[in-house]
Each structure stands twice: as C-alpha cells, then as structure tokens.
Amino acid sequence: xxxxxxxxxxxxxxxxxxxxxxxxxxxxxxxxxxxxxxxxxxxxxxxxxxxxxxxxxxxxxxxxxxxxxxxxxxxxxxxxxxxxxxxxxxxxxxxxxxxxxxxxxxxxxxxxxxxxxxxxxxxxxxxxxxxxxxxxxxxxxxxxx
Amino acid sequence: xxxxxxxxxxxxxxxxxxxxxxxxxxxxxxxxxxxxxxxxxxxxxxxxxxxxxxxxxxxxxxxxxxxxxxxxxxxxxxxxxxxxxxxxxxxxxxxxxxxxxxxxxxxxxxxxxxxxxxxxxxxxxxxxxxxxxxxxxxx
Numbered sequence: 001x002x003x004x005x006x007x008x009x010x011x012x013x014x015x016x017x018x019x020x021x022x023x024x025x026x027x028x029x030x031x032x033x034x035x036x037x038x039x040x041x042x043x044x045x046x047x048x049x050x051x052x053x054x055x056x057x058x059x060x061x062x063x064x065x066x067x068x069x070x071x072x073x074x075x076x077x078x079x080x081x082x083x084x085x086x087x088x089x090x091x092x093x094x095x096x097x098x099x100x101x102x103x104x105x106x107x108x109x110x111x112x113x114x115x116x117x118x119x120x121x122x123x124x125x126x127x128x129x130x131x132x133x134x135x136x137x138x139x140x141x142x143x144x145x
Numbered sequence: 146x147x148x149x150x151x152x153x154x155x156x157x158x159x160x161x162x163x164x165x166x167x168x169x170x171x172x173x174x175x176x177x178x179x180x181x182x183x184x185x186x187x188x189x190x191x192x193x194x195x196x197x198x199x200x201x202x203x204x205x206x207x208x209x210x211x212x213x214x215x216x217x218x219x220x221x222x223x224x225x226x227x228x229x230x231x232x233x234x235x236x237x238x239x240x241x242x243x244x245x246x247x248x249x250x251x252x253x254x255x256x257x258x259x260x261x262x263x264x265x266x267x268x269x270x271x272x273x274x275x276x277x278x279x280x281x282x283x284x
C-alpha cells in the first residue's frame with residue numbers, strides 16, 4: 001500500500017498530537033522497529049521500538065501534565081515529514097528531577113520523520129532544552145550576540 | 146520534483162558546502178538576502194544579527210568547522226536540511242577564550258527562499274550539548 005505525502009503528514013499529526021496532548025503513544029501508527037535518533041534528555045543511543053518515544057513523552061508530561069502541542073509548520077515530500085512545533089505547559093511536576101517551579105514554559109523544536117507503509121519508521125528531533133533550563137532559571141539567559 | 150525545489154536545494158547546498166565548508170564568504174550575497182530573517186530557539190547559544198556576522202564569529206571561534214548534510218528535502222518555497230558538524234574551538238566564543246576542544250553538534254534547519262535567495266531561516270540545534278562540551282555548563 002502506498003501513502004501520499006499528505007497522508008504521511010496526517011498520520012504524523014495524529015501521532016504527535018495524541019502523544020503530547022494525551023500521553024498516548026499510538027503503537028498502531030509506529031513501526032514495531034521504529035528508530036528514534038533524537039538525543040533529548042541526553043539520550044545517546046538509538047534503540048528500536050516504542051520505548052524511547054514513551055520515555056520522552058512521559059518525561060515531559062510528568063513535568064508538565066497540561067502540556068499542549070502546537071505544530072507551527074509542516075513540510076512533507078516523498079516518505080519524509082518535517083514538523084516545526086512548540087510545546088506549552090506549566091511546570092507542576094518538576095523537570096529533570098528538580099522541584100516544580102510552577103512556571104509557564106514554552107519550548108520549540110523541529111522533528112523529521114521517515115514514514116514506511118503508513119507508520120513512523122524513524123524520527124530525528126531537536127528540542128530547545130537549553131531554553132527550557134533558562135526559563136526555569138537553572139542556567140543564565142543567552143549572552144548578547 | 147519540480148525545478149523550483151531543485152534550484153532551491155542547490156542554493157542551500159551552496160550555503161553548507163561553499164560558505165561553511167569552503168569558507169567562501171563572498172558567496173553570501175549570491176545565496177542570501179541581507180539580512181536574513183532568523184528564528185532562533187530561546188536557548189540558542191549564539192544569536193547573531195546577520196549571516197555575515199554569524200560567519201565572521203564562526204571563523205574566529207571555530208575556523209575548521211565542517212558540516213555534513215545528512216538529509217535535504219524541499220516543498221513549496223522551503224528547504225529542510227538535517228546536518229551535523231565537527232569543529233575545534235581555537236578562538237574566542239561568547240566572550241570566552243579558546244578552549245582548543247573539539248566539539249560536535251547536530252540539527253535541523255528550515256530555509257525559506259525567494260527568487261533563488263535564502264530570506265528566512267528557522268534553526269534547531271543542540272545548544273545545551275554544545276555548551277556542555279565547551280565546559281560552559283556542567284553535564
């Protein structure tokens with residue numbers, strides 16, 4: 001079965017909205033050996049399966065249970081989908097083992113996905129983790145350019 | 146793939162290979178509007194006002210910076226590049242003296258082009274990892 005780039009994008013939107021907004025990692029939209037290359041939270045290794053996706057979503061939703069995903073740009077062609085996105089939430093659960101700050105957090109990122117047979121087969125992502133730590137007051141704001 | 150997207154990809158390849166890898170600053174005015182509209186994440190370590198300034202600062206701080214382009218795709222007026230670099234910090238960066246440390250980073254940038262020139266860029270990379278590698282922030 002062949003999927004159009006538009007269908008591939010719609011599947012990614014469904015997957016990431018469900019994951020971030022409700023915490024449900026939709027295994028039916030994820031290849032069983034899906035590779036997550038993202039290095040979020042200091043993760044170094046790429047391991048197949050849904051575990052890495054569940055871990056990252058769980059980590060952020062644990063810190064910000066009210067987190068909401070906004071997809072700000074969608075670019076897709078052939079088997080690839082790129083989303084530029086933003087997460088907004090309140091730090092009521094505590095980030096990276098720190099006590100909850102109660103602060104409203106906004107965090108941007110960009111994700112590239114390779115789709116295969118209508119499922120997410122590979123994911124690369126960059127997340128503004130430094131910006132998160134700056135908003136929490138853990139590290140100083142960026143120096144002047 | 147239509148010609149516009151192929152042409153736009155060519156322009157962005159010149160950005161990575163001729164500008165950054167071959168250090169040809171003179172191509173900047175051929176491939177990009179001045180200034181390009183930048184969209185940096187809040188936590189971007191270095192937020193230069195223009196591409197000219199960015200290139201100048203990088204040549205001081207990381208003169209051997211070398212990029213690899215892992216993926217490129219184009220749709221409409223946008224081009225996406227997934228990249229990584231290796232570089233040695235042999236000059237001042239963010240007001241700090243050279244560390245002589247070898248660093249690496251990876252990211253995904255989105256470019257918007259008009260009339261064959263880069264006019265807007267959305268940047269996403271691992272600034273936290275970079276500052277940790279440079280010893281500015283603890284691991």
